[in-house]
Amino acid sequence: MTSPKDLSQNGRYPAGRLAFPHRDLTGIGQLERHEILFLLDEAEQWIDLNRQSHKHNDALAGLTIINAFFENSTRTLLSFEIAGKRLGADVVNMHAAQSSVKKGETLIDTATTLNAMRPDAIVIRHGSSGATQLIASKVDCPVLNAGDGSHEHPTQALLDALALRQALDARGEASEDFTGHTIVICGDILHSRVARSNLLCLQALGATVRLCAPPALMPAGIEAMGAEVFNDFDAALDGADVVMMLRLQTERMSGQFIPSEREYHHLYGLTKKRLQACAPDALVMHPGPMNRGVEIDSEVADLIDQSIITRQVEMGVAIRMACLDVLTRSARGLEGWTA
Template identity: 80%
Template structure:
């Protein structure tokens, strides 16, 4: 199976390379709504492929993808690795603990080294906000942001939207234009340290959804209202009438224990239980980007609730979204008709 050369027939975006003119995928904030819709639509072909017994494609045959992870990851790294291999690419994983960065090499030196290896795309996760953008400016190939500090995690937001769209479609509630107008999404948890929250706010709002944020005061970023969200400090109020409840992990590694009194008290005030979920709409969808702290921000019987929780679907959609992003960003290098010409945005 090879990628399509022109998917503009749906009329939601321009033809060829104009549908997604960006060289890199660093931030959801840099994308227009039609570009987000294009990536979601592109991912759907890979969802179908991944559900077949034979999952191989030759779309990226002969290309080399480097996954450069300067921050620990299991789920995201595995998802990108599977995505690259299913597209037929040669995939190389670089772990920070085994790299020269641990020996004092600067980030720019690392970027220059990676560039000299002539990769066709580089996927980067880094603990510092802006680090991925810095590397992207020093290499000649497309760069995908797999999470940088507290900045953004664009493919997570895209996979969340794709999982949500599939669920709404199965329920008969999906919009024919791919938008999510009228949907109310409550995001609860450690907003302050969450790049996932930031990317989801931008992505969901671009698609027309209304976003609510809820957390303890110490975990709510100052001035976040400027992003057009509603801010709540009482979880029960934030859940009232919500169509979607997205829980976030407490990032204890970034807190040093000073933000919450105890996990037990946090669960009492902000944990998603069956009783609390009943305050949202009767068919409200439950999401979590993982990994979960079961019994803290979400109870197991909610996380595993059939018909309501789509957490495993989020994992499934992650592979498809990353396949779509790798496919789209390498189309110019592969000189596909309609993509070989034109300048990068």
């Protein structure tokens, strides 16, 4: 744990490599509060770059990044690809359907093969929890977790925190954290790596987090992680400042967890009427992809002054640029970041 005397002059985090001493980013659970703040602050510069007509920086020029996605993705893969290219890196995308994994190659063999190609960073998305940590233990370069099973999705939690911070700042509620804010995460909590990473991230930044789901979709013992647990959506929404909706991950379900999508929407769908139970002007979030008419109504998802769903997508590129930049600084020999 970092002591106050070790902090840099801004008081938020240590200087140089001590601000983020990790080689990999495999989960929010590995991070301290000041390390989360550091990544969010680092992303701010890339927000500005991404809003310019010339969206390019040569910070990672000459470096090779492999996006190894063993699980289908559109927005996460595209976001990481854009992030790497805007930083000037050579980006290679590897899809599982085109890899030797489909021919019976083990994950360890794949990691060894990728490592032999001497990449400077590897971004991993895999359907099995712990797969990214396993690969990280077998390669010589930084590994970023782009989602592993039902375990974690750290960059999603970071981009959500950045989007929320930006939205609150635009309202004149600027603060370094979310102390005093109540955030509801509702949906398929059981299968959601996004929910787990967000719970860890938001709590680290001072927020009160309420989790809401049908009993069959609520992990047993989740209260131990400090969340307030609800099965009644209307009760969970009472006075909330932010509502984050999650989709039903039917691809991870074996058996029947809900009676029907219609019944689910009746009990757990975010409607304009339901939103009235929240604090005035409560913010609406969704990590995507959305199932409109199931977990969220279109008139709520598209609320101009309250929905920050498109802002979340925008922040995804900036936070992934920040992560790629920070994790490759040692390899680039930057002052204060060499071992």
